[in-house]
Amino acid sequence: MNIVAFNGSPTQGGNTEYLLKKVLEVLSEKGLETEFVQLGGKSIKGCRACFKCFANKDKKCSVTDDVANECITKAINADAILIGSPTYFTNVTAETKALIDRLGFVSLANGGLLKRKIGAAIVAVRRGGAIHVFDSINHLFLMTEMIIAGSTYWNFGYGRTPGEAAQDEEGNKNMKNLGENIAWLLDKIGEQKIRD
Numbered sequence: 001m002n003i004v005a006f007n008g009s010p011t012q013g014g015n016t017e018y019l020l021k022k023v024l025e026v027l028s029e030k031g032l033e034t035e036f037v038q039l040g041g042k043s044i045k046g047c048r049a050c051f052k053c054f055a056n057k058d059k060k061c062s063v064t065d066d067v068a069n070e071c072i073t074k075a076i077n078a079d080a081i082l083i084g085s086p087t088y089f090t091n092v093t094a095e096t097k098a099l100i101d102r103l104g105f106v107s108l109a110n111g112g113l114l115k116r117k118i119g120a121a122i123v124a125v126r127r128g129g130a131i132h133v134f135d136s137i138n139h140l141f142l143m144t145e146m147i148i149a150g151s152t153y154w155n156f157g158y159g160r161t162p163g164e165a166a167q168d169e170e171g172n173k174n175m176k177n178l179g180e181n182i183a184w185l186l187d188k189i190g191e192q193k194i195r196d
């Protein structure tokens, strides 16, 4: 089973990266395959509503000159998807939003490619607005029939400058707990006791 984590922050080595890696650490300690993908700062355009993904049904976005398809393929091949974003004016970053729209549309256009994968949203925040970021990411997961893993206090980590979230004791505990909950869910799904 494998887990992919998308970092929607353009700041490498920043708080979102720190929080995502805290979760991945728990999962890899449990022997699961993990991948960290740096998305923020890379070229990714917004959905242009061409609806070609619905016509082509090839599990790809028709816009091919950015990193979207690489991310879409990684998400399709994963059992669990983490999407992390810092809070930017109470919302996700532009790169995160572009991934949400294009991954979501490709999934829907192809009969539900993300259905029943596990999803978790992770948010870095200095002071306020994290719940809106959390909701924006979870809207993708719920719209695409994913199963959301939670923790306590909605997967936030507090901090402003890169790495400051490491000082957020409760945020750290939260990420560890989230990793354990994702591992638990993956284990249960792997058992497949109930026939489809």
Ligand SMILES: Cc1cc2nc3c(=O)[nH]c(=O)nc-3n(C[C@H](O)[C@H](O)[C@H](O)COP(=O)(O)O)c2cc1C
Pocket (backbone or CB within 6 Å): 009, 010, 011, 013, 014, 015, 016, 017, 085, 086, 087, 088, 089, 090, 091, 124, 125, 126, 127, 128, 129, 158, 159, 160, 161, 162, 163
């Ligand atoms: C353009 C921009 C907008 C921001 N808006 C908010 C905000 O609305 N609320 C908040 O608490 N912090 C805000 N911040 C602060 C970041 O969310 C915070 O520093 C976060 O830890 C950065 O995470 P990173 O290191 O992963 O990039 C903003 C930062 C930037 C650059």
